[in-house]
Amino acid sequence: MKEIRAVNTEFEVKEVGEDDNTVINGYAAIFDSEAPETSGFIEKIAPGAFTNAIKKSDPFALFNHNMEKVLGRKSSGTLQLREDEKGLYYEVDPPDTTYANDLIESLKRGDINESSFGFIVAEEKWDDSGDTPVRTIVEVEELIDVSPVTRAWYPQTDSGLKSKKEVLKEYREKKKENVNREKEKLENYKLKLKTRRGYNG
Numbered sequence: 143m144k145e146i147r148a149v150n151t152e153f154e155v156k157e158v159g160e161d162d163n164t165v166i167n168g169y170a171a172i173f174d175s176e177a178p179e180t181s182g183f184i185e186k187i188a189p190g191a192f193t194n195a196i197k198k199s200d201p202f203a204l205f206n207h208n209m210e211k212v213l214g215r216k217s218s219g220t221l222q223l224r225e226d227e228k229g230l231y232y233e234v235d236p237p238d239t240t241y242a243n244d245l246i247e248s249l250k251r252g253d254i255n256e257s258s259f260g261f262i263v264a265e266e267k268w269d270d271s272g273d274t275p276v277r278t279i280v281e282v283e284e285l286i287d288v289s290p291v292t293r294a295w296y297p298q299t300d301s302g303l304k305s306k307k308e309v310l311k312e313y314r315e316k317k318k319e320n321v322n323r324e325k326e327k328l329e330n331y332k333l334k335l336k337t338r339r340g341y342n343g
Contacts, residue, residue, distance in 0.1 A: 148258035260286035
């Protein structure tokens, strides 16, 4: 199920090429940067988490995750993505539309300084050794979109979106299942051991 995360970033708006086309670039995600604890756990993204997703996904660049405000798309060549040492970098060549031009002006003014991305997790790891659980996103299955956003958006009830509370709930349920499974194995071992001793006696 799709999840959405946001990060503070420094956008750059520049003119490139002979026609001085305006290009927007920034970071959708920062590696190994622990997000503040919300919904009961801390979260970070491992370097290389997007490697496979970039190759096989066809993400959009959107404004505020709004599919009616498309800024670019990987398959059309108007959205470029890459991983570097810092994180997931993107560059988008926006259309000459009212909403895109308004966004560019807001970015130049510094009114918008956050970026967000929609994704589906392929692999995650949890660390329970501290006071607060830490979730590390090891690999992203699919990168759905990258979006400059007016405010960090952590949806709780939107249909088709997994909230951070649901992520923590799933982890706790899996952990409980694993504990119960280990208890069952131990009880079965004790029973076999007891039966074997009785038989030998």
